């Protein structure tokens with residue numbers, strides 16, 4: 001994703017300094033391929049660059065800023081709570097309140113363990129599933145992302161088989177992982193039938209968002225649920241992105257299918273680093289008995305639990321989902337119309353709160369069909385969009401926040417049209 005850096009002297013200088021001290025100039029590899037301008041401030045739906053640029057933000061920190069940047073109610077709650085200390089190596093009232101509130105708004109789980117990142121929540125879920133089933137195998141799905149650790153990070157090799165995605169991964173750590181095409185119930189049924197005594201868990205993004213936004217086809221999640229129950233396999237929904245974004249009760253509420261365990265993060269805490277594993281009491285109690293280890297110095301910190309309570313309280317009381325849906329729908333339509341008037345085959349697909357932009361018009365139901373789209377062409381456009389004041393990444397996933405309104409919609413469509421004019 002290339003963008004024009006010539007009129008960004010301050011960003012350029014920060015890049016130069018960062019590259020001396022920070023590998024690649026970034027602290028998370030996903031940012032190697034994101035917008036490269038330095039940001040001095042985020043407010044609502046906007047980001048402000050160090051060279052005076054103003055961006056309408058559609059990355060929202062890769063999802064967490066569903067309430068927009070610097071949401072006052074969360075800021076105030078964190079400020080007030082953390083003035084009394086941040087970590088006690090003991091329990092505090094806010095963590096009880098946050099746990100109760102999380103279970104209440106989700107509606108189905110009995111218990112919760114807080115942690116810091118989605119990656120950790122997934123690891124806790126997998127360990128628990130292995131402990132309770134006494135099996136080691138895990139089934140995941142092509143294009144779904146569950147964190148950067150050795151036992152889940154996989155990418156397709158030249159022959160299409162899924163293997164270690166990074167140099168340095170312990171190859172054997174993927175031996176227990178089977179990566180299947182998503183939305184294909186027959187393949188899953190077959191693998192479960194053969195591996196019934198070995199498979200501990202099926203883990204999925206119940207809406208595949210990371211690689212391009214694809215919903216489960218009708219009835220798929222129900223059938224996955226049935227199969228997992230039939231074979232005694234723990235069903236884990238990784239709702240780290242979909243949670244609190246596609247609705248207060250996430251994909252579970254949207255499709256009416258309950259997993260055994262689920263992971264949340266990102267939009268849960270209004271931009272603060274917090275994540276959670278939730279689930280059924282009979283499973284989660286394995287942590288409480290000490291049989292399964294789940295630990296972390298910063299788990300359920302005062303800041304994270306204060307942020308979680310403030311964010312969930314806002315989402316429960318204000319229920320901003322209709323507004324987000326309205327904005328996202330208008331934006332998706334506007335992008336399509338604008339591209340059409342430029343004679344460009346832009347594909348805008350997914351949900352209003354999280355959608356995918358690419359070129360091409362293939363029927364897309366899974367990662368393989370997604371690869372038939374012209375993803376590279378969009379990557380090139382993304383750099384031009386950043387230069388025109390739209391904060392997007394080459395991956396093509398756009399997120400909407402509760403702060404996006406008519407001002408942002410007008411600004412976005414104007415900027416998008418100008419970018420297409422300058423690009424084509």
Ligand code: PMP
Nearest residue numbers: 117118119145146147238240241
């Ligand atoms: N699961 C999903 C579905 C995710 O999207 C992500 C992050 N993009 C993770 C897990 C890992 O979360 P974190 O980056 O907070 O470790």
